[in-house]
Amino acid sequence: MNAVLIALLALPLLGAALTLAPIGDRQALRLGTAVTGATLLLAVVLAAGFDQDDPSRMQAVTDVPWIPALDVRLHLGVDGISLPLLVLTALLTFLCALYSVKKLPAGPGGRAFTGLLLLLQTGMLATFAVLDLVLFFLAFEIVLVPMYFLIARWGSGQKVAAANRFILYTLLGSAVMLLGFLLIGVKAGTFDMVKLADAHGSGLSHTTQLVAALAILVGLAVKAPAWPLHSWLPDAHTAAPTAGSVLLAGVMLKMGTYGLVRVLLPVVPDGTATFAPYLGAFAAVGIVYGSLACLALARKGAKGDLKRLIAYSSVGHMGFVLLGIASLTPTGLNGALFANVAHGLITGLLFFVVGAVKDRYGTADLDTLAGTTGAALYGRAPRIGALLAFAAVASLGLPGLAGFWGELLAMYGAFDPAAGLSRPAFVTYMALAGLGTLLTAAYLLVVVKRVCMGDPEQPAPVADLPDLKGYEAASWTPLAALTLLAGLWPALLLGLSDPAVKHLLGGG
């Protein structure tokens, strides 16, 4: 039993339950900030108490039976892979709650918003903390209903259609994933992820592994999302309110890639090895596809929505993560996990900034924003402009910022894939990914040019454009600072993930 980890999961759930009580909207929002703040504190405590010398060992473990009939246990724990993601989740949710106190999106009020946000956080944290396949599936499902309502009720544009598409798509994925889990559970006789990972696929026939790996891969690829299963994502991100977009991109996409690393790789290694080249191919296509889509959206006269553009850029960035995983090497996996966290920080920041721009202009349409010469944020709101430019160059992978290391390592992993995988194929994927980085740089620079530069004197859609406000600075600077920190000191994360990755791959 470990009280900190249990409290980490119980606290948001308790907070969500509290919002059922008749309290005012403002009180509820403050309650939300307090609860997510306390959760973040717990996550920091957990990280501080984490034995950094042995990150491949499950720590803070709780293991008690919950449903003996199904052999489902409340098995919780963290290692070097899940710890950064837990802290990231706690941080992003806290920042979203903080931001929402001042800037609640238009919708049915703060109480329901807070309740849903906290429920969402419970599900996200649980995904990274549980070590039982059925619980993992449960946590996967918990996030769906809150996110559905956040999009459908607090979103903008085609919000109901986008929310429907989001939930149906991901549910179909997770239902298929459940079938894979059950197949493993039935054949291996346990749902315990640690036991299954230690067994490393022994006891599961090759056919079982193939079928299970395919089912799990499809389910997680929807969530990640991997091209061509990504089509729910642009709509959902575009329609979601700022907090929803931040959490969708910053955390929920990671649930998919985390699942690949935590479940697919160690539990069904044979099946994974069979499908890895295909996953790599889809990842490479996704990288190029996402960048091309962004490039098309960034063009003048394309009526591109800025949020939609960042959503498509997520498809590209998650492609790097998937490519790193597909290489099945420690290098690639470390890169994937690093890129995971980096993408959470950078895209979270991007969505915050773009959300603020959208609030100020009333639209995120790039053509309307830019006018004839460009939106000239450098001139009119220099701090916001600078932050946007910072996030954009971080996103395109400038060395020294967080975006660089993950993508570099993922490509390096693809350059020298695990034994048994076709080297020429993976080198091709790497070349495609390299092309993707160029395209990514191109569209992000176009965006910076069209949004940040331009003539400040030209007639603008809104006359009054306030610069960075206090609450915005408070909720954004931690992300910017961490982006810089992770870029300058990658060993902070890699030191945690490397031993754990080697352990999962069966090396250590």
Add this chain to the structure above:
Amino acid sequence: MTTAHDLGQPLMTPLTPLAVADPGGLIQSVDWVAVAPPLIAALAALAVLVTDLFLPEARKRLLGWLSAAGLLAALAALLPLALGDTRSTFCFKSPGGGCSYTADHFALAFQLLALGGALLTVLLSLHTVEAEKLPGGEYWFLLLSSACGAALLPASRDLATLVIALEVATLPAFALVGLRRDGRGAESALKFFLSSVNATAVMLLGVSFVYAAAGTIQLQGVADGLAQAPGRLKPLAEAGAVLTLVGFAFKTAAVPFHFWVPDTYVGAPLPVAGYLSVVGKAAGLSGLALVTTLALRPYGHTWGLVLAVLAALTMTFGNAAALRQRTDTPHGAVRLLAWSSVGQAGYLLVPLAAAGYAGSAEPLGATVAYALIYGLVNLGAFGVVALVGGSGRLDGFRGLAGRNRWAAFGLAFFLLCLAGLPPGVVGLFGKVVVFRSAVDAGLGWLAVVMAVNVVVALAYYLKWTALLFAPSAGEGVAEGDAGHRTPAPLGAALGLAAVGAVVLSVAPQLVLQVVSGSLF
């Protein structure tokens, strides 16, 4: 024998007064504790009928509470059975005779569902009977009789008792459906009656074929008989098996025998529709499970395949039809629940099919667990629909959260349980055990079909849930409940269902333990 004497024929043989060698063997001892649950329900039914004669019009309300008390007593009678060992009664002492009534875990679980479902229905009905001026005595009597039949059915272990119990469960239901004295009630009752009587006739034919082939009506004996039946009797036995299955498929409203469901539910008083969707279905299902896994065991692969196809069709058709419901159709809410119940029947059939493939009764636990969960939350959903009232259009639920917060939360929770999405955790685990039974038995394709269906079903459950929290329509056409208070029994029933579902969500083990234990 006596007739022979009366005709005055000369006695050619020494006097043999009785046809069997050991007359004492025919006298069966009755274990009253074992038969107590259905018996108490039956006695309560009679008590209600008699009391009705002596009660003045103003005090007819008491009858409802009397019924509730009777059902509570019947439920209490389950306790000693659940704690003790399996008891059997009405046994034949001849070797290999078997018993006609067995209170094993399977029977107890379904009795809990039948009696508990009936109790919730009674609580839901107390208000409806008054509001719609239904004849009290008849209503309660019929409801209790039907519940008695539904409780008797899962414990029956021979074909005759099975058929009789099924008829006791369904015959009063026709009358219940028709009790609402308007054209719609009569039409739905007639539809229900005709299709159900057809099913009974077909089933009786099937049962007689099976009897002819196996030479006994004891379920266990039938299995042995069929296994040893001579080759030329095989076509007869197979035809009998198929016809029997068809009969039960009618009762469970499996596709293609489902057409009566929506019209019947819409025409019936709402609590009765809820009752039919839970207890009526449970009765058919338990009968089907008994006949297939016990009597027709030797043909496991055949009926396993038939049931698997039936399950796939049922869930697909039910969900597709539910998906097509528009929000402005009159009685759309009940129609949606009716079609969704058809879809859910499909899920319930999956473990049955798996049992056929696995060749053992083990997967049935999933059906039992899922039926218990489904019964609880489905009755809850019907209860909220009854509470909201009005024209029953789905549009009438728009913005319910603003008018009646707890009703909206309750309905949302029940719907999410039916959909199997957290926070309706118990519904999720219900589906997990059903999936597991299918995967375990190697029915991968059925599991995939079901997975797709779960997603399709989510679309309409979620549409309804979202409607509850949508802003109210502009003109404020609040229907039904706006203004007046929730009737106490209705509130109690809803509270009971909601608390039950929440408790089971936190501790699913309470209901899922039937999955791991032995049933028979």
